[in-house]
Amino acid sequence: MLDLHRLVLLRAVGLHGGITAAARELAYSHSAISQQLSLLEKEAGTPLLEKVGRSAQLTPAGLELVRNTEPILAALEHAEAELAASHDQPLGVVTLAVFPSIGRGVLPAALVALADAHPGLDVRVRVLDPEDAALRLVSRQVDAVVTDSYPGTQVAPTGGIHASVLGRDAVRGYLPAAHADADLERLRTLPWVMEPRASASTQWALRVCRELGFEPHVAHESSDVLFHLRMVEAGVAAAFLPDLVVRETGSRLAPSAQLPADQHRSILFLTRSGAQAHPALAVIERAIADAFAESVSRAD
Structure with missing residues (x-):
């Protein structure tokens, strides 16, 4: 079972262009994100990141996983909106x-x-x-x-x-x-x-x-x-x-x-x-x- 929080971190690395930039924007340490993404790769059974110079970018499998994460996040947003609508x-x-x-x-x-x-x-x-x-x-x-x-x-x-x-x-x-x-x-x-x-x-x-x-x-x-x-x-x-x-x-x-x-x-x-x-x-x-x-x- 893939962990949603780790999927969000992988998405952030893709958005910000690397682990260091994602860590800075999300107020995480570099090592914390690296550890979580290593666990996600074990869950996925395939490499999701690859070294490019001094940074890392998503592999084709990583990109596909992020694309499939988007509708999950949209569904969560919709669920939160419906829950909020129950208030006066x-x-x-x-x-x-x-x-x-x-x-x-x-x-x-x-x-x-x-x-x-x-x-x-x-x-x-x-x-x-x-x-x-x-x-x-x-x-x-x-x-x-x-x-x-x-x-x-x-x-x-x-x-x-x-x-x-x-x-x-x-x-x-x-x-x-x-x-x-x-x-x-x-x-x-x-x-x-x-x-x-x-x-x-x-x-x-x-x-x-x-x-x-x-x-x-x-x-x-x-x-x-x-x-x-x-x-x-x-x-x-x-x-x-x-x-x-x-x-x-x-x-x-x-x-x-x-x-x-x-x-x-x-x-x-x-x-x-x-x-x-x-x-x-x-x-x-x-x-x-x-x-x-x-x-x-x-x-x-």
Whole structure:
């Protein structure tokens, strides 16, 4: 009989890229995970990990075992959701990961509404980059994630995720005031500020620029989108900025007529598959969606 806890540890090694990284994320010692996985290999009767350089990766048998573990975990999530539904009110601790701009601009209002309507619910917030948040969700380190998704980009690094749309947020291009009328040739030479290159927002932004016929000169990188806005205001860089960020600052920046005005990102609520009907998660999702809609209506 295969031990479920050991299966979860094997899955974590695959997600995090090795035993050392999995141990760090799960607050285990390296030796504790190694011992548990050695026992799992004995139970399975086949090698599940193989050495690659100084790390370890899953063998084909290990990968197949993890794939078969996903529906088991989803069934457990579903069972927990049904059990929670037997209570009169959502109860307990829920850890929620959010990206910074929605954490600042929307979440406080949602938390006030939740405290009034569901006093037995204890929502604990972690402000994380979207990529890190999704990984922590599938690793069971957080219970739900509010993230964003840009057209043509991947929502999460793995399966086992249920996503629902909370709303859409326009993303517009902004140029330094001195270059507000820049033509295509000038757009090629302007310095831009974007998030790190591997991020979904930057991959999307690069594609938008290329479709317009130019390769942007990305001179500055930062995960802090407020920094992007301040760089545009200072006249030292161009940027793509979500409406949510511009609204929260009260900035008077005007979007560029040279850049597309019909682009949007989706604001998503992520849970592990099977957990989406959990009463606590359902009321949190609704409260955040309502707070986001209210922020948009105030701007209109």
